[in-house]
Amino acid sequence: MKKALFALALVLALPAAAQSPVVVSKESPRWGSFQVSVSPFSPNIDSEFTNAASPPYATAFGTSRPLMVQGIFSKSVWITEVGTLDVGFGAGYWQVSGQGQFTDSSGVVQRGGSTSLMIIPLQIAVAYRFDWFYERFDVPLAPYFRGALVDYVWNTSGQGGVSSWTSATGTTYRGNGATFGLSGTLGLALVLDAFDTGMSRQMDYDLGINRSMLFFDFTKSSVNDFGSQKSWQLAPSYWAWSAGLLFVY
Amino acid sequence: MLRRATLLLCLLPGAALAQIATPGTTSALVTTQGTTGLANQAECVSTTSTSTWTVASSVTPVIVNGDRYRLGAATQTTGCTTSGTVPAGISQDVTATGATQVIQGVFVSAMATTASVGSCTQANDVPVVLCVYYLPGGATTNWQLVSQGTFVFQLAIPPRPTINGVTPGDSQLSVSVAAGTATATETATRSVTYRVTCTPSAGGGAPSTGGPSNVGRVICAGLTNSTPYTVTAQASSQAGNSSAVSDVTGPNASTTPLPFLDFWQVYKDQGGVEQGGCSTGSAGALAPALVLLGLLAVRRRRS
Numbered sequence: 285m286k287k288a289l290f291a292l293a294l295v296l297a298l299p300a301a302a303q304s305p306v307v308v309s310k311e312s313p314r315w316g317s318f319q320v321s322v323s324p325f326s327p328n329i330d331s332e333f334t335n336a337a338s339p340p341y342a343t344a345f346g347t348s349r350p351l352m353v354q355g356i357f358s359k360s361v362w363i364t365e366v367g368t369l370d371v372g373f374g375a376g377y378w379q380v381s382g383q384g385q386f387t388d389s390s391g392v393v394q395r396g397g398s399t400s401l402m403i404i405p406l407q408i409a410v411a412y413r414f415d416w417f418y419e420r421f422d423v424p425l426a427p428y429f430r431g432a433l434v435d436y437v438w439n440t441s442g443q444g445g446v447s448s449w450t451s452a453t454g455t456t457y458r459g460n461g462a463t464f465g466l467s468g469t470l471g472l473a474l475v476l477d478a479f480d481t482g483m484s485r486q487m488d489y490d491l492g493i494n495r496s497m498l499f500f501d502f503t504k505s506s507v508n509d510f511g512s513q514k515s516w517q518l519a520p521s522y523w524a525w526s527a528g529l530l531f532v533y
Numbered sequence: 534m535l536r537r538a539t540l541l542l543c544l545l546p547g548a549a550l551a552q553i554a555t556p557g558t559t560s561a562l563v564t565t566q567g568t569t570g571l572a573n574q575a576e577c578v579s580t581t582s583t584s585t586w587t588v589a590s591s592v593t594p595v596i597v598n599g600d601r602y603r604l605g606a607a608t609q610t611t612g613c614t615t616s617g618t619v620p621a622g623i624s625q626d627v628t629a630t631g632a633t634q635v636i637q638g639v640f641v642s643a644m645a646t647t648a649s650v651g652s653c654t655q656a657n658d659v660p661v662v663l664c665v666y667y668l669p670g671g672a673t674t675n676w677q678l679v680s681q682g683t684f685v686f687q688l689a690i691p692p693r694p695t696i697n698g699v700t701p702g703d704s705q706l707s708v709s710v711a712a713g714t715a716t717a718t719e720t721a722t723r724s725v726t727y728r729v730t731c732t733p734s735a736g737g738g739a740p741s742t743g744g745p746s747n748v749g750r751v752i753c754a755g756l757t758n759s760t761p762y763t764v765t766a767q768a769s770s771q772a773g774n775s776s777a778v779s780d781v782t783g784p785n786a787s788t789t790p791l792p793f794l795d796f797w798q799v800y801k802d803q804g805g806v807e808q809g810g811c812s813t814g815s816a817g818a819l820a821p822a823l824v825l826l827g828l829l830a831v832r833r834r835r836s
Contacts, residue, residue, distance in 0.1 A: 333803060341796070344796040345796070383700075384795045396701035397703055397795065440797040443703050447797035459795075461807070516800075
């Protein structure tokens with residue numbers, strides 16, 4: 285009878301055990317990281333028109349800084365107790381909309397129509413993150429720096445689709461293209477795993493995510509085809525802050 | 534004797550089931566307005582407006598037996614009659630020619646009367662049920678409900694819309710239209726669309742219309758630049774009930790289309806150096822390489 289009861293208890297306990305797997309303390313192997321971020325963005329196109337009364341970008345779109353959304357997939361190529369070297373590829377999206385303008389014969393400017401500028405920022409990034417503070421001293425901070433080769437694929441549009449402009453000599457310039465540049469980033473990440481180690485281990489067990497980090501950084505960039513005289517400046521004039529989440533997996 | 538009684542008891546449920554076989558579906562299309570299952574206020578009032586019923590019956594009639602269909606209508610609350618005396622028809626009974634049959638010339642006003650719609654000028658939508666009864670041999674005994682469907686007398690008139698603003702464009706005006714406030718005779722209905730009319734304020738010329746469009750921006754296109762226009766808007770329900778016309782906007786600067794330059798054109802006009810195109814600078818060809826690297830990274834991870 286006791287054996288039967290024991291067997292019954294074992295059978296009843298098995299499904300529960302299957303639902304609540306034992307979380308192993310050993311960390312899963314790391315492969316790389318993925319991050320998503322948002323950043324207020326405004327290209328410094330008007331830097332060409334320092335003396336203009338109504339520079340084209342500010343006149344069309346104003347001085348607001350719409351959010352740029354970006355994501356970076358990275359492969360960790362060098363992992364030590366001190367830190368991690370990541371090489372990754374990133375892409376994002378940004379768009380601003382505004383109004384066109386018309387100047388009549390007496391010089392009065394009127395606003396109307398619709399116009400927009402869209403940018404898809406692509407980048408190849410190399411980043412080094414100092415994991416040492418957390419790994420060695422349990423201080424949940426990870427400073428990092430990142431350098432990137434960026435390519436901003438852009439498109440301007442008006443009422444009838446992609447913009448085009450024809451010069452006095454008859455040459456037509458379409459309002460889309462791609463502009464290259466470089467960027468450098470300094471940032472600090474807060475290691476969220478430190479606040480709930482149990483959930484951290486569970487995420488590693490369930491999803492393979494070793495670390496979750498909330499980060500904040502500043503980026504200075506130059507996107508003008510490396511100083512080309514035939515290119516505009518698509519980078520902001522300021523150190524652009526961005527904030528986001530980073531997952532090490 | 535007992536065996537016969539048992540057999541009879543066994544057969545009875547089968548007979549009852551045959552009596553309440555699931556009816557087929559019926560739809561009605563009012564020819565003047567063209568949206569299946571809907572009639573507007575004018576069609577409800579009209580004594581000449583007719584509809585076409587498409588009946589899918591749950592029984593297959595026999596023509597030589599003189600089988601007929603009776604078309605009926607009822608409120609949604611009562612629904613179609615399934616027992617007792619067969620209800621009066623909307624029109625004369627029609628010869629049943631098949632399990633699927635198209636019946637034309639059913640008066641909409643008679644449908645409204647039979648379905649107890651009441652006033653056709655009320656400010657509410659009235660959903661009703663269409664009923665098709667099968668009369669074997671044309672007799673009103675052993676009749677069956679063989680098909681039914683839904684129909685809406687969309688009687689609500691949309692509220693008079695308001696124009697919140699007009700933005701001029703190149704040969705067009707973008708009109709911001711908002712739904713009007715409901716009144717005792719104008720109530721909000723589903724699926725309201727808006728149409729705007731732009732009329733040259735001077736010098737004649739035909740008005741242009743924009744829409745129909747949902748509430749928001751409606752474009753009046755094909756206009757003449759530098760010509761001031763007056764703009765009005767009107768709402769229309771799905772069944773075609775039109776609202777009163779909005780207040781007139783313009784003529785003024787915002788209702789005068791002009792050949793506006795977009796950002797790129799202004800930039801180039803002011804001497805911007807950017808050339809555009811994917812070959813911008815010598816590094817332009819690297820863009821595809823960036824994409825390729827990304828794809829390779831993903832592929833390597835999968836393998």
